Amino acid sequence: MNTTPHVVIVGAGFAGLYAARILGRAPVRVTVVDRKNHHTFQPLLYQVATAGLSPGEIAAPIRSILSNNRNTDVLLAEATGVDLAEKRLHTHDGEVPFDYLIVAGGATHAYFGHDEWEPLAPGLKTVEDATEIRRRILLAFEMAERRACLNDMHDPINIVVIGGGPTGVELAGALAEITRRVLAEDFRSIDPRRARIILIEAGPRVLAGYSPDLSYSAEVQLKHLGVEVMTGQRVMDVAATYVTVDGQQLPAAVTLWCAGVASSPLGKTLGVPLDKAGRVIVEPDLSIPGYPNVFVTGDMASVRKADGTPVPGVASAAIQMGEFAARTIVADLRGKPRQAFHYRDKGSLATIGRNAGIAQIGRVHLSGFTAWLAWLFVHVYFLIGFRNRLFVIWEWAWSYLTFQRGARLITGQSNWISPPKVPEAAPHEGNDEATARTHAQIDSVR
Amino acid sequence: MNTTPHVVIVGAGFAGLYAARILGRAPVRVTVVDRKNHHTFQPLLYQVATAGLSPGEIAAPIRSILSNNRNTDVLLAEATGVDLAEKRLHTHDGEVPFDYLIVAGGATHAYFGHDEWEPLAPGLKTVEDATEIRRRILLAFEMAERRACLNDMHDPINIVVIGGGPTGVELAGALAEITRRVLAEDFRSIDPRRARIILIEAGPRVLAGYSPDLSYSAEVQLKHLGVEVMTGQRVMDVAATYVTVDGQQLPAAVTLWCAGVASSPLGKTLGVPLDKAGRVIVEPDLSIPGYPNVFVTGDMASVRKADGTPVPGVASAAIQMGEFAARTIVADLRGKPRQAFHYRDKGSLATIGRNAGIAQIGRVHLSGFTAWLAWLFVHVYFLIGFRNRLFVIWEWAWSYLTFQRGARLITGQSNWISPPKVPEAAPHEGNDEATARTHAQIDSVR
Numbered sequence: 001m002n003t004t005p006h007v008v009i010v011g012a013g014f015a016g017l018y019a020a021r022i023l024g025r026a027p028v029r030v031t032v033v034d035r036k037n038h039h040t041f042q043p044l045l046y047q048v049a050t051a052g053l054s055p056g057e058i059a060a061p062i063r064s065i066l067s068n069n070r071n072t073d074v075l076l077a078e079a080t081g082v083d084l085a086e087k088r089l090h091t092h093d094g095e096v097p098f099d100y101l102i103v104a105g106g107a108t109h110a111y112f113g114h115d116e117w118e119p120l121a122p123g124l125k126t127v128e129d130a131t132e133i134r135r136r137i138l139l140a141f142e143m144a145e146r147r148a149c150l151n152d153m154h155d156p157i158n159i160v161v162i163g164g165g166p167t168g169v170e171l172a173g174a175l176a177e178i179t180r181r182v183l184a185e186d187f188r189s190i191d192p193r194r195a196r197i198i199l200i201e202a203g204p205r206v207l208a209g210y211s212p213d214l215s216y217s218a219e220v221q222l223k224h225l226g227v228e229v230m231t232g233q234r235v236m237d238v239a240a241t242y243v244t245v246d247g248q249q250l251p252a253a254v255t256l257w258c259a260g261v262a263s264s265p266l267g268k269t270l271g272v273p274l275d276k277a278g279r280v281i282v283e284p285d286l287s288i289p290g291y292p293n294v295f296v297t298g299d300m301a302s303v304r305k306a307d308g309t310p311v312p313g314v315a316s317a318a319i320q321m322g323e324f325a326a327r328t329i330v331a332d333l334r335g336k337p338r339q340a341f342h343y344r345d346k347g348s349l350a351t352i353g354r355n356a357g358i359a360q361i362g363r364v365h366l367s368g369f370t371a372w373l374a375w376l377f378v379h380v381y382f383l384i385g386f387r388n389r390l391f392v393i394w395e396w397a398w399s400y401l402t403f404q405r406g407a408r409l410i411t412g413q414s415n416w417i418s419p420p421k422v423p424e425a426a427p428h429e430g431n432d433e434a435t436a437r438t439h440a441q442i443d444s445v446r
Numbered sequence: 447m448n449t450t451p452h453v454v455i456v457g458a459g460f461a462g463l464y465a466a467r468i469l470g471r472a473p474v475r476v477t478v479v480d481r482k483n484h485h486t487f488q489p490l491l492y493q494v495a496t497a498g499l500s501p502g503e504i505a506a507p508i509r510s511i512l513s514n515n516r517n518t519d520v521l522l523a524e525a526t527g528v529d530l531a532e533k534r535l536h537t538h539d540g541e542v543p544f545d546y547l548i549v550a551g552g553a554t555h556a557y558f559g560h561d562e563w564e565p566l567a568p569g570l571k572t573v574e575d576a577t578e579i580r581r582r583i584l585l586a587f588e589m590a591e592r593r594a595c596l597n598d599m600h601d602p603i604n605i606v607v608i609g610g611g612p613t614g615v616e617l618a619g620a621l622a623e624i625t626r627r628v629l630a631e632d633f634r635s636i637d638p639r640r641a642r643i644i645l646i647e648a649g650p651r652v653l654a655g656y657s658p659d660l661s662y663s664a665e666v667q668l669k670h671l672g673v674e675v676m677t678g679q680r681v682m683d684v685a686a687t688y689v690t691v692d693g694q695q696l697p698a699a700v701t702l703w704c705a706g707v708a709s710s711p712l713g714k715t716l717g718v719p720l721d722k723a724g725r726v727i728v729e730p731d732l733s734i735p736g737y738p739n740v741f742v743t744g745d746m747a748s749v750r751k752a753d754g755t756p757v758p759g760v761a762s763a764a765i766q767m768g769e770f771a772a773r774t775i776v777a778d779l780r781g782k783p784r785q786a787f788h789y790r791d792k793g794s795l796a797t798i799g800r801n802a803g804i805a806q807i808g809r810v811h812l813s814g815f816t817a818w819l820a821w822l823f824v825h826v827y828f829l830i831g832f833r834n835r836l837f838v839i840w841e842w843a844w845s846y847l848t849f850q851r852g853a854r855l856i857t858g859q860s861n862w863i864s865p866p867k868v869p870e871a872a873p874h875e876g877n878d879e880a881t882a883r884t885h886a887q888i889d890s891v892r
Contacts, residue, residue, distance in 0.1 A: 031595075037588060037856040054502035061854045063632035073634045075595055076588040076856075094596035127855065142483060142522040149477075149521055150540035186509035188519045408507045409573065410483040410522075 004029050007329060008089050008098035010079045010266065012039045012062045014315045015104035015298030015322035022326035024069030027333065031096060033089065035078040037061050040127055043315055043379060046167060048130035049256075050174035051138065051182075051408040055127045079105070081269035084291050100293045100332075102325050103280075105264030107299035107313060112260055117238040121255040124167055133256060137175070138410045140253040141183055141192055148189035157195040160243050160252040162235050163259030164201030165209070166350045169218060171256060172199040173352035176225040182408075198228045198252075200245060202259070205231055207350060207358065209312060214358040217367035221356040235259075261313065263300045270294070275302040284340035286325050292338075295328070297321035303341065311343045320344065349375040450475050453775060454535050454544035456525045456712065458485045458508045460761045461550035461744030461768035468772035470515030473779065477542060479535065481524040483507050486573055489761055489825060492613060494576035495702075496620035497584065497628075497854040501573045525551070527715035530737050546739045546778075548771050549726075551710030553745035553759060558706055563684040567606075567701040570613055579702060583621070584856045586699040587629055587638055594635035603641040606689050606698040608681050609705030610647030611655070612796045615664060617702060618645040619798035622671040628854075644674045644698075646691060648705070651677055653796060653804065655758060660804040663813035667802040681705075707759065709746045716740070721748040730786035732771050738784075741774070743767035749787065757789045766790065795821040 005028045009016045012034040023030045038059040047053040063074045077091040082101065089096040109123030122132055140157055147153040159179075161172045175197045183192035199206065199222065205215040206222070206229060219229050230245065237244035243252045263278035272288045273281045279302035282288060286295045286303070298318035303311040311317045324341045331338065347361030349371065357371035366374060451474045455462045458480040469476045484505040493499040509520045523537040528547065535542040555569030568578055586603055593599040605625075607618045621643045629638035645652065645668065651661040652668070652675060665675050676691065683690035689698045709724040718734045719727045725748035728734060732741045732749070744764035749757040757763050770787045777784065793807030795817065803817035812820060 037584065037854075054500055055855060056500035056502070059855055061632070064854065067631050073595060074632075075592055076585075077592055077596075091596075093592055096596065138483065139522075146521055146523055146539055149519060150523075150537075150542065185513050186507070186520075408483075408510065409501060409505055 005099040005329075005333065006031065006097065007100040007102065007326075008033060008096055009102045009104060010034075010089065011104035011106055011264075011298070012036075012065075012074075013042070013104060013106045013298060014318035015106075015325075016102065017062075017065065017322070018319045019102050019104065019297065019322035019326040020066055020069065020072060022323055023329065024066070024072055026071075026326070026330045028071065028100075028329070030069065030072040031075055031098075032062060032066065032072060033075045033077050033079055033091065033096065034062055035076070036126070037063070037076050038127070039065060042125070045124055045127070045130050046170045046174055048127065049124055049133040049137075049171060050178050051134050052174060052178070055131060059127050079266055081266070082294070084270070084294060087293070098293075100329050101295070102322070103266060103270070103294065103296045103300060104298045104318070104322060105266040105300050107261040107263055108265075109257060110260035110262035111257070114238070117257065120238045120240055121162060121243075121257040123257040124171070125261075133254075134408075135410050136254045138408060141187065141190065141195075142410070144190045144253075145187050154190070155253075156251065157190075157192075157253045158251050159195060159197050160250060160255045161197070161199045162238075162243070162255065162257050164199055164203070164206035164229070164231065165258060166207065168199055168201070168256075168258035169206055169222065169350055169352060171258060172197050172227045173222060173225055173356070176222070176227045177353045180226055193226075196228060197226065198230060198250065200233050200235060200243070201229070201231045202234045203231065210348060210350075210358060210360050211365060214360055214365055214367060218350065218352060218358050221352045221358075221368065225353050225356070261299070267296070267300050270296075277302070285328055285338045286321060286341050287328075295325035297325050303343065305343050305345075312348075314348065316346045317343060349378060351375045451545040451775075451779065452477065452543065453546040453548065453772075454479060454542055455548045455550060456480075456535065457550035457552055457710075457744070458482075458511075458520075459488070459550060459552045459744060460764035461552075461771075462548065463508075463511065463768070464765045465548050465550065465743065465768035465772040466512055466515065466518060468769055469775065470512070470518055472517075472772070472776045474517065474546075474775070476515065476518040477521055477544075478508060478512065478518060479521045479523050479525055479537065479542065480508055481522070482572070483509070483522050484573070485511055488571070491570055491573070491576050492616045492620055494573065495570055495579040495583075495617060496624050497580050498620060498624070501577060505573050525712055527712070528740070530716070530740060533739070544739075546775050547741070548768070549712060549716070549740065549742045549746060550744045550764070550768060551712040551746050553707040553709055554711075555703060556706035556708035557703070560684070563703065566684045566686055567608060567689075567703040569703040570617070571707075579700075580854075581856050582700045584854060587633065587636065587641075588856070590636045590699075591633050600636070601699075602697065603636075603638075603699045604697050605641060605643050606696060606701045607643070607645045608684075608689070608701065608703050610645055610649070610652035610675070610677065611704060612653065612794075614645055614647070614702075614704035615652055615668065615796055615798060617704060618643050618673045619668060619671055619802070622668075622673045623799045626672055639672075642674060643672065644676060644696065646679050646681060646689070647675070647677045648680045649677065656794060656796075656804060656806050657811060660806055660811055660813060664796065664798060664804050667798045667804075667814065671799050671802070707745070713742070713746050716742075723748070731774055731784045732767060732787050733774075741771035743771050749789065751789050751791075758794075760794070762792045763789055795824060797821045 007023055007028045007030050009019055009032045012032050017039055020030055020032050038061050041058040044058045048055055066072050077093050079089055079091050081090040087098050111117050122129055144157050159175055161168050179192045179195045207215045207218050222229050233245050235245055238255055242249045243255055267274055267278055267280045275281055279300055280296040281302045282296050288294050298321055299313045305311055328338055349359045351357040351372055355369050355372050357375045359366040359371040359374045453469055453474050453476050455465055455478045458478050463485055466476055466478050484507050487504040490504045494501055512518050523539050525535055525537055527536040533544050557563050568575055590603050605621055607614050625638045625641045653661045653664050668675050679691050681691055684701055688695045689701055713720055713724055713726045721727055725746055726742040727748045728742050734740050744767055745759045751757055774784055795805045797803040797818055801815050801818050803821045805812040805817040805820045
């Protein structure tokens, strides 16, 4: 009979991984459960979506990251619910008993009641999302080139990014750069520099989480790169070839969704109070009411700062919560009393292209090149911890600064087919071309 | 009216790219048509399938490779046929008129009348094939770990490679290495070193294209790595969980097909005589009978050496043919007479793991570490030409020698689902989980 306490961690994002790191040195058994085999370094995911980096440069197998933790198992499985009384995590493939549970399932896209928009305007949370967005963007230019070359048709290419938060701003800035600099060299019949990159924000300013002066700076920097910024404009409808903004149809070759996130649905299965965004309202020690052995961390936790404002859904907050939950378990085992979680704001950074950005670190506000340098420093520093090899930084920096070609692959089945359409009829079995087309379409719509 | 001769190249493999490179300096317009946006460096594709390299390290966008050729257009389109009389190439999306045509569509898998085996035993020709094989292999270990962890079941993992040619030998060798060295570090409940790698060859020896002493050496080196080599054994049936070999069922968690290739179906549309393998029987100058302006090159061409034996389907032969066809066009335009193509055998190399291999260069036969060094030298030399940046070699060598983690990603929808099964019913429309599962299964069966 194994009496070593068993800690189960659901999700290997920042919160889960940093919890596992602390617990690797503790007198416990650890099982990390994730439905992917890899951790995704989400702050750089937009670089994969815009063909600046390859998936393998921002994702690494969870097993490899944790291979030195001899007390840690990694399990590829999808968690479906928690039996709090019996202390069991349910997965699609079986149950995992636990003594302590750290729930760190992260967030997913939210379409605010318009789930039918998801296939038309994909969001950006996973490596698969990123390669799908990359495929759509590169394919839009390939198809325009083909139409120009074969039929002498010159359609405009609009890329519409919905949502002016950090992801939307970073995506729009990177798209402006790749179209104006990289793709411009490669095409003969079309001019990718004429593609319009349109960023739509419903609120009065982009990057509303930052101070107004930095929002203003970000907007100026975006416009300087060639992004059209539309603030105070509400998206009414999303269709395959256009977006309706305040009653007006805006043609869109590619539409991307960066307008909302929702907490992982795992939160609902706990049967405890949630906030409006579906996040679990946790106790001061991040445990859930009535179950001190169950913690909720990262984007799934609804936590407030000392001033009453919510802790933001950023990597730094997730890391702090994951480490706090792990340290609380270690303290429990040593018979020490519990502490309350306090979020330390380490500042916020957003990048806009390759040498622009904004940063808000305490009372210090930076913008332009200095903000970008700060951003680069922080991310390179993070990746050192993440991949743990100095060389990789150079590899990464090289890829990043040289717009490496390998990242601009279109993979998937549907390289040559016409623009994705939602299939009219149910796909039938078989291996013929019609089926292959339908699958490709479904793939591109998931 | 543009009177510059227009050369259309179908396919951006080795033959097509090297033809385009020569024609970039010629007084012609060039259009390269391919159904992928990237060239794939096929000799290293098995490294992607076995999680040694990432797709972006062995593939590069055709546009980028040719971006310095100002006279060259690249068109993402699937060629469907040729109108020889009207000098037009048909594609799914329109017609491309030509003065000269170089057909370089390459080869695909051949299942010798058993196309139903394709979803059960994928072959290796494209980046998508490679990532699908990688997904299946990594998933087999993840699912075994999950069964061991959740249900205390310990199933054996057999990986069966059908076909003992260069691809089969390289795959089997690399699989032995990754299971014995890399994966062994990562798993807790199973021991990946106990996975069986079984290479099945119908003929009496592996690598039949080499001399018998080198075949023998290759077999010894494979066995030393832990590969079980079964020669003179014929595969009678391939099923989802086993392979029938000479009447006996061999359980197989993953089955890979390296037993046959067939020429691109584009050859048939030319209406000229083909050999048994479907390759076009070309004139001595690589043109087709009656149409001196149409050339067939690379794996699609049936060409014989001076001694009457066929020119092998290797990269070196494709490069020589592509360059020859391009030079013949340049000579035509200068009014010079045509020459006959002569294949120069530059030797053959195969690698077996990271420090073993065989090489046959003229009368020189190498095996073991020296053969591997020769292989490494040739491939690094090739990649310099291919990616044209010294730094990339170091990046590549580093990734290769350190088994970089990023390459071991499982991407796709079906990370957590149970083993792929052929769907019983036709998938229905919608976005619910059942549909997602069915798509994942179809995906993994394509």
